[in-house]
Amino acid sequence: MANQSDVLAAIQANLQLAIQRSRPPEPAKTLKFELDGQVRACCLPKPITYSDLLKCIQNLFGKRALSSIELTRCVFSRDDALRLPITNDEDLNKVLAISDANGSNKLNFFLTRKKTHAMSRVVSVNNHDDSGSISDDGQTLDNDDTSVDSPPPGTIAPQKRRTKINTNNQKVISKDGGLFIPEAGDDTYSSGGSSVASRDSSGSEHSSRRRLRTTSFARLSASSSAGSSGSGVNTSSSLSQANSLESLRSQCSCSSHQYKTPRTPTNWKLGRQLGQGAFGKVYLCYDVDTGSELAIKQISIRGLNSETTQEVKILECEINIFKQLDHERIVRYHGALRTDDFLQIFMEFMAGGSVREQILNYGALTEQLTKKYTRQILEGLVYLHENHFVHRDIKCANILRDVSGNIKLSDFGTSRRLIAITNQNQPDSGTIGTAHWTAPEIIRGSIFGRKADIWSLGCTIVEMLTTGPPWQNLQPIAAIFHIATCEKPEYKLPSNVSSLAKEFIDTCLTKDYNQRPTALDLIRHSFLDNPQFPSSSSP
Numbered sequence: 001m002a003n004q005s006d007v008l009a010a011i012q013a014n015l016q017l018a019i020q021r022s023r024p025p026e027p028a029k030t031l032k033f034e035l036d037g038q039v040r041a042c043c044l045p046k047p048i049t050y051s052d053l054l055k056c057i058q059n060l061f062g063k064r065a066l067s068s069i070e071l072t073r074c075v076f077s078r079d080d081a082l083r084l085p086i087t088n089d090e091d092l093n094k095v096l097a098i099s100d101a102n103g104s105n106k107l108n109f110f111l112t113r114k115k116t117h118a119m120s121r122v123v124s125v126n127n128h129d130d131s132g133s134i135s136d137d138g139q140t141l142d143n144d145d146t147s148v149d150s151p152p153p154g155t156i157a158p159q160k161r162r163t164k165i166n167t168n169n170q171k172v173i174s175k176d177g178g179l180f181i182p183e184a185g186d187d188t189y190s191s192g193g194s195s196v197a198s199r200d201s202s203g204s205e206h207s208s209r210r211r212l213r214t215t216s217f218a219r220l221s222a223s224s225s226a227g228s229s230g231s232g233v234n235t236s237s238s239l240s241q242a243n244s245l246e247s248l249r250s251q252c253s254c255s256s257h258q259y260k261t262p263r264t265p266t267n268w269k270l271g272r273q274l275g276q277g278a279f280g281k282v283y284l285c286y287d288v289d290t291g292s293e294l295a296i297k298q299i300s301i302r303g304l305n306s307e308t309t310q311e312v313k314i315l316e317c318e319i320n321i322f323k324q325l326d327h328e329r330i331v332r333y334h335g336a337l338r339t340d341d342f343l344q345i346f347m348e349f350m351a352g353g354s355v356r357e358q359i360l361n362y363g364a365l366t367e368q369l370t371k372k373y374t375r376q377i378l379e380g381l382v383y384l385h386e387n388h389f390v391h392r393d394i395k396c397a398n399i400l401r402d403v404s405g406n407i408k409l410s411d412f413g414t415s416r417r418l419i420a421i422t423n424q425n426q427p428d429s430g431t432i433g434t435a436h437w438t439a440p441e442i443i444r445g446s447i448f449g450r451k452a453d454i455w456s457l458g459c460t461i462v463e464m465l466t467t468g469p470p471w472q473n474l475q476p477i478a479a480i481f482h483i484a485t486c487e488k489p490e491y492k493l494p495s496n497v498s499s500l501a502k503e504f505i506d507t508c509l510t511k512d513y514n515q516r517p518t519a520l521d522l523i524r525h526s527f528l529d530n531p532q533f534p535s536s537s538s539p
């Protein structure tokens with residue numbers, strides 16, 4: 001006769017089994033991959049390992065394609081601006097944890113081939129529109145040919161992931177880095193973008209400053225985005241793309257009559273190199289006709305495929321529109337020109353270089369100087385936000401100084417397109433150097449709005465006071481994991497920094513988008529009250 005403990009053990013084992021059986025299986029993840037403009041998807045049950053990921057790529061695109069792939073990058077933001085490389089199980093686990101924390105069961109990956117295998121078509125991904133049909137067969141297909149006429153199961157039809165139709169039946173593209181973005185719950189906008197009811201800022205100390213004709217800018221942004229959409233996967237859209245570009249061009253030329261805009265130099269000489277960023281080199285530029293000095297950013301466009309060339313054309317046109325942005329806290333664009341080898345962006349010359357360089361040369365800033373810069377950054381942001389633009393790349397490297405020690409916001413509105421343009425030659429450009437400053441809602445791919453700039457401002461203030469943003473010791477993928485999953489960013493301020501400064505930073509770094517203040521709210525914060533800013537020439 002079995003003794004009592006044996007019986008108890010058997011009952012326990014049976015119970016355990018029953019509990020395990022009744023537990024729902026872990027939900028599967030949908031993995032979408034884009035390679036050379038083709039998007040394919042598969043479903044994998046958890047846990048997912050890095051080798052599962054590679055197997056999945058092989059099943060979807062073939063063995064040969066797998067061996068030609070240099071980089072697998074996870075796409076976090078809805079406008080593609082944040083893509084980070086996944087190279088091992090640790091990276092993948094962080095990505096999975098971010099997606100779990102967001103309550104999402106989808107992951108988007110962008111695959112880049114080794115240079116020698118480069119295909120003629122490389123386009124940017126925009127696969128956050130999840131209305132597309134996905135088949136779950138990715139695990140069994142063995143396809144060695146990536147240029148199939150009839151796409152294999154798992155392929156997502158291009159037209160299903162490119163465009164959305166708004167209530168006015170206009171195409172609205174969600175790829176709008178740096179451009180006008182309507183937000184629910186924080187302002188009221190028409191969905192068409194052409195009639196805009198903005199926040200009433202008549203009481204603002206800045207409202208008397210130059211204000212753009214928001215209506216025409218919103219329209220311009222929408223049409224430029226439409227042009228961008230055409231540069232994507234769908235070849236049939238090339239005609240509409242050309243039309244969008246044409247309409248954008250006509251608005252460019254029309255705008256130069258309407259507004260007093262700086263002229264693009266036609267007769268100029270290249271001066272010394274001022275610096276180098278992720279997208280190209282910056283030189284001094286002497287305008288022979290006017291005798292003035294400008295800065296010129298040269299971005300290599302040699303050997304780009306035709307679709308990326310369209311992005312270049314649109315960016316060139318957009319910059320010629322951005323020339324109208326005129327504020328003492330914004331680095332003025334003087335236009336853009338294209339040669340066979342370069343896209344050349346002319347800008348106001350800022351003799352003091354970037355605040356990043358200032359920190360690298362002289363160390364962390366004092367609280368008093370940080371306060372002055374913060375106020376000036378906010379003045380620039382209020383102007384941009386009132387005119388329905390989001391900067392999207394606020395960090396010390398994009399804040400430039402004049403000779404008097406005052407600052408301006410630079411690189412406005414170009415980052416997303418530059419990422420798309422340089423992706424072919426420098427796959428990591430731009431996105432890695434931005435991860436630590438990225439707002440949680442961008443990583444979630446949920447809301448795209450002005451308050452992302454406020455989060456980045458909080459990180460920038462930490463950078464000014466400590467020489468690096470929150471989570472500065474972490475690799476980009478680990479940093480965004482912490483931004484997405486932790487309640488509060490981790491940073492340590494010098495002991496002499498006031499509690500008011502700390503409170504101001506914490507306010508900027510409010511995780512909840514809706515609770516986070518606007519630029520206008522912050523400019524009235526008591527941290528910025530002291531009018532005695534040190535300056536050799538106060539504004």
Ligand SMILES: Nc1ncnc2c1ncn2[C@@H]1O[C@H](COP(=O)(O)OP(=O)(O)OP(=O)(O)O)[C@@H](O)[C@H]1O
Binds near residue numbers: 397430
């Ligand atoms: N308008 C300007 N006037 C004077 N110097 C400039 C100007 N724009 C850029 N520079 C110099 O060129 C450097 C590189 O600028 P760039 O905008 O290419 O890259 P970045 O902003 O430093 O980095 P990233 O490309 O990651 O945004 C700057 O650090 C600065 O020294």
